């Protein structure tokens with residue numbers, strides 16, 4: 499992108515975050531790595547590392563990698579949930595996984611032909627995830643690195659607002675209802691991401707259209723960023739019309755060379771239509787939108803649904819065996835309904851540029867041609 503061909507499309511969010519375009523990379527655990535976050539920041543948006551399953555040392559390494567790739571602002575996203583099974587480490591959490599769940603995981607693996615070595619106790623070994631004790635340690639790393647923006651979902655980052663502000667950082671809270679948004683705004687969170695039901699990953703019940711429209715009004719003047727179902731300039735323009743100051747996009751960036759998911763998963767997303775996702779508790783214990791699979795349907799019908807975050811350990815363990823066997827059809831692939839509009843691989847820089855170019859074209863040319871105004 500030459501300087502001259504760069505379009506201007508700014509909102510107050512750009513000034514607040516010191517970025518060129520109001521486009522934020524969703525902090526997707528596993529997918530939003532240093533390469534992807536750096537590419538989005540370099541393209542003029544805000545890249546956000548998804549840190550949920552990173553140990554403090556891994557997060558430290560990821561931030562160092564990003565800083566070698568860009569000197570532009572960036573962020574880190576993790577989760578801060580309440581109402582969960584508490585534990586400091588993943589190994590501590592394994593104690594809460596009941597034997598029936600371990601037995602069911604073996605049974606389902608056998609029935610679907612997933613090659614798990616005999617005697618493996620899925621959940622009691624293997625897999626990865628997040629434990630409540632991880633978030634404070636991740637935040638320490640974020641402070642040490644003077645990360646400009648911190649985002650948290652599945653719980654409020656309000657507890658860290660005073661300290662983050664004292665350090666000159668901005669704090670983003672992800673919400674799925676108007677009430678949650680009001681609480682975040684009252685606690686002084688700088689930016690609210692309103693994520694609609696159609697979005698990939700953990701998701702609530704309210705669709706993006708009503709949520710963004712209602713939250714933007716409810717928390718003004720706190721800036722609201724729209725999430726869920728936005729992959730292009732058309733979605734960006736719609737979000738701005740609903741009152742948002744920018745967009746937070748996950749699925750849009752999954753089919754980029756930089757994204758940290760497997761190539762076969764990217765191909766599955768490209769091939770998927772808007773009807774191919776499902777909201778389920780099987781993957782993490784909380785409602786999460788993924789590409790639908792036989793494994794998910796089967797587990798939902800007959801398997802135990804454990805409380806968050808225990809299922810993550812079991813599903814990521816199964817995912818490892820699925821991966822080794824290249825059994826793509828049963829992969830756990832979080833993804834939004836708008837995957838129907840993701841039809842090709844593109845570098846992240848191109849995703850940002852296309853989004854901006856299309857939004858500007860719609861506002862400058864298409865609307866005046868299609869919409870007649872006047873008296």
Ligand SMILES: Cc1cc2nc3c(=O)[nH]c(=O)nc-3n(C[C@H](O)[C@H](O)[C@H](O)COP(=O)(O)O)c2cc1C
Pocket residue numbers: 524525526527528529548549550575576650651672693696697698699700725726727728746747748749750831832833834835836
């Ligand atoms: C693969 C994937 C992983 C995700 N992981 C996280 C996460 O770790 N933390 C988080 O705050 N949101 C996560 N999300 C949700 C996103 O932040 C975002 O709200 C969502 O992708 C927006 O909808 P869209 O996919 O239609 O763009 C994830 C989404 C996807 C698709």
